[in-house]
Amino acid sequence: MxxxxxxxxxxxxxxxxxxxxxxxxxxxxPLPERLVIPLHQAVGGHPRPLVAPGDKVFKGQRIGGADGSLSSAVHASTSGIVRDVAPALMPHTSGLTTLSVVIEPDGEDRWGELxxxxxxxxxxxxxxxxxxxxxxxxxxxxxxxxxxxxxxxxxxxxxxxxxxxxxxxxxxxxxxxxxxxxxxxxxxxxxxxxxxxxxxxxxxxxxxxxxxxxxxxxxxxxxxxxxxxxxxxxxxxxxxxxxxxxxxxxxxxxxxxxxxxxxxxxxxxxxxxxxxxxxxxxxxxxxxxxxxxxxxxxxxxxxxxxxxxxxxxxxxxxxxxxxxxxxxxxGGPMMGVRLPAFDVPVVKATNCILVGSPALFPPPPPEMPCIRCGECAKACPADLAPFEMYWFSRSKNFGKAQEYHLFDCIECGCCSFVCPSHIPLVDYFRFSKSEIWARERDKSSSDAARDRFEFKNFRQEREKQEKAEKLAAKAAATREKVAADSQAGTANPAAEAPDTAKPTAPSAEDTKRALIAAAMEKARQQKAQVAPKNTEQLSAETQADIDAIEARRAVSAATPPTPDA
Amino acid sequence: MINSPFVRKAASVQQVMLQVLLALVPGIAAYVWFFGAGILVQLALASAAALAGEAAMLAIRGKPKALFLGDLSAIVTAWLIALTFPPIVPWWLTVTATLLAIVVVKQLYGGLGQNPFNPAMAAFCLMIVAYPALMSQWPAAGQLDFSSQLQLIFGGARQVDAITGATPLDALRTALRAAANPDSQLHGLRAAQLMDGPAYGMLGGKGGEWVTLGFLLGGLWLLQRRIITWHIPGAFCLALAASAGLLWAVRPEGFASPVFHLASGGAMLGAFFILTDPVSGATTPRGKLLFAAGAGVLTFVIRAFGAYPDGVAFATLLMNLCVPLIDMNTQAPVFGHKKD
The missing domain is CATH 3.40.50.11540 (NADH-ubiquinone oxidoreductase 51kDa subunit)
Structure with a gap:
């Protein structure tokens, strides 16, 4: 020792x-009536569900498979029936939901094969x-x-x-x-x-x-x-x-x-x-x-x-x-998270359920201005100067906050604990970190959007060029074909064009018209292929809704609204 | 929504300020003992003016009055003004100085926590520039009884030149300069001999040295309570003593001893109560050392070569100016980034 x-x-x-x-x-x-097991309980990728409602699961059976380079599997905690695989409230302050497997225990608590x-x-x-x-x-x-x-x-x-x-x-x-x-x-x-x-x-x-x-x-x-x-x-x-x-x-x-x-x-x-x-x-x-x-x-x-x-x-x-x-x-009173409801599930991160009351954890006294006393710096286990970071966080000067090593903050809460001005310092740092993350996300997504846009322009330009070349080639081919047809027509006009009153040799205009008709037909086909994306693969209900809407529109188009209505 | 931590230490600005006020009490007691109860009148005047000025400004700024008046920071400023000013300045001088400190130096800059300058010291500097005569009249210990002090504070015409003089700091400097002059009758006398008069005690000015010791006592208590750290008082005293000691060692006939400097004027008040104001002072450990050492040297330079009776106030303001620069360049390395 x-x-x-x-x-x-x-x-x-x-x-x-x-x-x-x-x-x-x-x-x-004792076994609860129902277990709600969030699939995403650990740092890393969201595990994908391996069960569907109605499935019977054994205790220890994998219900969420690890997905991606960093992910961890999730298992049924007891034997029973999967009642639902749906988003459920997660044990987090945000009150957000996450995809969870709801299991109704069968009471047997039987292990599967291990x-x-x-x-x-x-x-x-x-x-x-x-x-x-x-x-x-x-x-x-x-x-x-x-x-x-x-x-x-x-x-x-x-x-x-x-x-x-x-x-x-x-x-x-x-x-x-x-x-x-x-x-x-x-x-x-x-x-x-x-x-x-x-x-x-x-x-x-x-x-x-x-x-x-x-x-x-x-x-x-x-x-x-x-x-x-x-x-x-x-x-x-x-x-x-x-x-x-x-x-x-x-x-x-x-x-x-x-x-x-x-x-x-x-x-x-x-x-x-x-x-x-x-x-x-x-x-x-x-x-x-x-x-x-x-x-x-x-x-x-x-x-x-x-x-x-x-x-x-x-x-x-x-x-x-x-x-x-x-x-x-x-968690504990220093770093724990306040939960949005009493019935959120225990997850792998739940080391403690701390039951709180206004008497046990009274709200902090009113926040006062920082007097730069430095108590927070004395208490910081990461050797930071929280009051400086607070100053920059408050003024949204995030660059400066980072210069003072904002991201070295472990959010332990010591600074807020000692602050004589009752400033929720950690909240300021959480805010700054999330703002910086959001901005970085925005920046990378706008960078991606710009790249996408530039590539789209480039692609459209290229396609236009290719199309023009293709069309030119096709036009040449059609011209040859039309020329060949007209030759055949002249050879046997009665068989080829019985209705034509005056079968004559095709003029240059006819060729042009044929070309236009061919191009329009092609454009129509392309449009039909490309246009309606979000109405493909609809459920029966949605399709019924759409049909109903279309019907209503047809009726209203037939009977124009009266101005007084 | 209240986030973690859900528990807090029982600490508040009010408690901090209250302890600072308590720490001033031994010095005030010695002050009353040696110089009479007039200082209590000044303390009351300054406190009332500070609270009134603060309340008015809080009302104008739409801030919660009870909360900010209750933080006691205005009272601390008021007491420091009263304790650094001569105890017999007229009431309007104390009131004006306090209002300036609270309204202009503190509230116009944004109130508690926002003022770049120490309000009490800014007020002191303004007043000594504006009213040099009034700000230089100090009674000797036991010289004035309470009623004559009251008369001086509230009375109209002042005939004080006859009964009051300069501070021992001021007097000794004048005497030392005279001693350097061959025409003067004091010529050739050393500091120790000059200090033989009735105005001087064992270490500094008579009575004044005990007041200073009272402030030292209160300051040590603040240290023990961890309201302040050792850096600022330590570096200030060391720098003041070292710079005074250096010249005293070289030319003892021309300069006062370092002990005299430490025991006189606003040295202890400055070291433990004024420079340690967290709002206007440096905050990093290394920064505090630089800040206070700078103030110590400047205090000595102003005392020895300047025209004002004491140097603490100007030294404080000058070093307040340097705080952003000092803080920015003295940030300690954070966890994991230290060089072993």
Missing amino acids: LRKLFKFHGGVKPQTNKVQSTTQPIAPV DKVNYRTTPPDELRDFLRDAGVVGLGGAVFPSYAKLKPGKEGRLKTLVINGAECEPFITCDDLLMRERAADMLKGIVAMRHMLQAEEVLIGIEDNKPEAVAAVQTAIAASGQTGIEAVAIPTRYPAGGAKQLIRVLTGIEVPHGRRSTDFGVQCFNVGTAYSIFEALEFGRPLISRVVTVAGNVDLPRNYEVLIGTPMDHVVRLSGARADTDRYIM
Whole structure:
């Protein structure tokens, strides 16, 4: 325990409020009536649905397939019938919906067939594909697909594998309880990750306000006989559990914004992720549940093992939300997001359902002007000058805000926490970041539009030219044909043109007329081919609507409206 | 919609300002003890003027009055004005200066947090330029009783030249200049000998040194409360002492000692209460060092070679001007971009 620890700048010490939810073991949750499983739960591409309404699914069956270079699969959390595949409200402040699979459990909770792999004999690429299809993502909150992080750096090996059990957010204790109760299995997951990353040493960082967890993990390490794995108690200071801050504390390395930690010989995973990797490799079980803390304005704060897709109020009911509850927050009070409804589903990112009330989280006092006291800069764990960034964000001087390293901000909330003027600094930074992203999107889309337009002009010009050439060639051909026909006509005028009163040799005008008729016919055909795009492939109802509208239009055209009507 | 964080530290501008006011109390107590209760009248006058000016401007600007009057920042400005001005200036001078500070220097620039100059020091400079005589009459410790002070503050005609003089800083400089003059009867006397008179105490001016020590005490308490950081007082005192010490070491017969400089005039008030004003001061750690060191050197230069009794106010304003430049060029490297 004499390991030299490093410090990160700033940080705050909010009231931890952790003891309340650690008195009871992790509890199971009875099956809800309905599970709503969003397909897009992790960073990366949207998985495509693999089931349709009416399908029967087994527990652990893949219902969303990983799509694209960075994506992670999604699974049925229990056996049952797929009732719907439709957009549903997601657990996010925005109140937006996302494509979700609604499953009605059949109560049998029956596993489907599960694949298992031996991580020591399977090639790394296959192992990563396996974990991708098992839907294993970072459970610390960032939900980054784990397989993509289980690649050693360029050297093919890693110096340090950091396991994040710091859990610095107030109220949240899911990692604490997981370490207390499942340290041995979690350790097996860590050993597998260490093998995949060829890591020299493993450091498990745990804030020193969790002595039980530290002891449990140390006992597990001793029992496993593994060497080079160490559980390290680190000083309790928010946000010590931020990946970069934890890497700094344990190794002294500062990973700059936009750089991979593997470039510095370090990779970091959450303890919950390690446990789900154990489940996937040992039993072939995909990630279908996680430990969730229910805390805050409830009678019995505690941790639950919750199936992904369970409505949050179904879980909170077990803890007894108090009467003045006005909101659920997903995550902790420092970085959590306020949810748009009580029945949004638990997802892989849900480490905590923090039940809020106006008394527990009172609205902030009125915002005052910034007095440049610098408290925010003192508290910033990214060594930023938030008050300067605030100034530029407020005046929408986004270029300057970026010069002051806006994008190095990890939105931990320390600056807002300490601000004596009660300025919601993080909100300003979120706003600035999204504005900059939007502008960059606009710019790239306008660049694309300009390219498209220029190419269209070029193409039209080219087509015009080609058409002219083609027409000229065709005209020549037709002229020859007409000439040939007229010769044939002269040879046998009665048979060829019985109605013609005066069969004469075709003049140059006739040739011209024929040419025009041919061109018009061709144009008509082209127009018929090109014109109606958005009325193709209509559903029966829409077609019926259109027919009705056409009928109405025909009637109104037949009876012109009276001026007085 | 309220976003995270949902919890906050119990901190407010009002609390910060209140602690600054509390920290001024030991100095004020020493002031009353040595120079009489007239300063309390000045403090009250300035406070009332500051609140009135602030309220009027807030009304014109359509800002919430209770919120901004309650932040106590106007009172801090008022107290700094009263404490840096001679305690016997007429009431209208205090009131005018305070109104100028609040209305022009603070509110016309946008109010709390927006003023590029320290309002109290801007008012001091304006007044010493406009009323050099009134701004240079300081009573000696124990010289005036409360009723004569009241008479001076509120009375009409002033015959103060007979009973008051310059500050010890001013007096010593004049004496030192005289000592350098072969025709003067003070010729050849050193600073230590010149300071033998009844106007001087152990370190600086008699009585005044205790007031300064009171401000030092309050300032240290602010440091301990983490309202201010060590950078500004540290760099200011060091720079002032170093520049004074340098010339004193070279020519002790011509200059006052660094201890005298630190213990006299507005040195401690400037170091802990004026330069540490976050709004008009530098904000980065390195910037604070530069800012305060610049102010320290300028204070000494103005005191030793200038025509005004003290240099803190002008030094503060001059360094306020440099703040944007200093801040811009002293940003610390951020996480992950430090050079080891």
